Amino acid sequence: MHLLALVGAITLLIASVRANSLPAxxxxxxxxxxxxxxxxxxxxxxxPSSLKSDVLAYHPPKPDHTDGLVRVGFYTATQTNPKQWIGxxxxxxxxxxxxHPPTLRLHLGPASEVYHVxxxxxxxASTTAAVPPVELVPSKPGTQPHLNRPVVVGPDGQNPEEVxxxxxxxxYWWVLLIVAFLTMSGGGGEGQ
Numbered sequence: 707m708h709l710l711a712l713v714g715a716i717t718l719l720i721a722s723v724r725a726n727s728l729p730a731x732x733x734x735x736x737x738x739x740x741x742x743x744x745x746x747x748x749x750x751x752x753x754p755s756s757l758k759s760d761v762l763a764y765h766p767p768k769p770d771h772t773d774g775l776v777r778v779g780f781y782t783a784t785q786t787n788p789k790q791w792i793g794x795x796x797x798x799x800x801x802x803x804x805x806h807p808p809t810l811r812l813h814l815g816p817a818s819e820v821y822h823v824x825x826x827x828x829x830x831a832s833t834t835a836a837v838p839p840v841e842l843v844p845s846k847p848g849t850q851p852h853l854n855r856p857v858v859v860g861p862d863g864q865n866p867e868e869v870x871x872x873x874x875x876x877x878y879w880w881v882l883l884i885v886a887f888l889t890m891s892g893g894g895g896e897g898q
Contacts, residue, residue, distance in 0.1 A: 729753055732820050734810060736767055736801060737777040737793070747778065747801075748810060750840050754818030759840040761810075766836075767801055774798050779823055794824050801825075807838035814844050 731751040737744035747766070752759040767776070778801075779793015800808055806828045813822040828839060860866045875882070 730818075731762065732780055732812070734778065734780055734823055735793075737779070737791075738767075738798070739775045739777070739795075744777070744779075748838065750810065750812065752812060752820075752840070752842055754814050754842065754844070757842045757844065759812070759842055761837045761840060764807070764837045766807065767798065769802050776801065778825060780820065782819075782821075792822060794822075796825050800827075807836065809839045809841050811841045811843055814842060816845050 730753070731749060733746055734748045734750060735744035736747040745765070745767070747764070748761055749763040750759055751762055774797075775795055776798050777791075777793045778796055779791055781789050782792055784790045809826040809828050811824045811826055812820045813824070815821040826841070858866060
């Protein structure tokens with residue numbers, strides 16, 4: 707009995723150390739479409755600066771005879787709603803049908819907060835445990851527009867067609883015409 711209590715205390719200590727080593731954590735839920743409320747899928751601790759993560763708890767859904775749809779997501783607080791659901795709709799078989807659990811992708815916002823969660827298929831060689839891998843996807847700035855450049859449009863509102871560049875002969879044909887005229891008209895005055 708004492709050995710079981712010691713093992714439980716050590717497991718609790720390790721879990722608390724792992725939870726304290728990463729600064730943020732979030733609960734990921736799965737919510738079958740026909741269910742009234744969600745259930746906890748995983749509790750994930752993560753460090754947005756180093757992009758390291760750790761699964762503290764994982765509770766996959768139990769196999770069901772029906773292949774339904776489930777929502778995978780989390781709750782967040784907004785200014786208008788203190789308990790706002792954010793998530794994705796996936797097939798139940800993607801959570802329980804594969805040999806390995808799917809990769810949980812936590813998409814991070816500009817302030818390093820989780821703003822979206824999604825699932826990705828896991829390669830069979832990458833995981834051997836029953837705990838899903840977690841991938842942190844940081845936000846990246848998008849392409850920036852070129853400002854203060856005039857927009858040139860034609861009279862009909864369409865972009866003007868680009869005129870192809872002229873060749874050397876097309877540009878200076880008049881010089882060749884002058885040289886030909888001077889060559890043909892000059893030089894016959896000494897024979898008189």
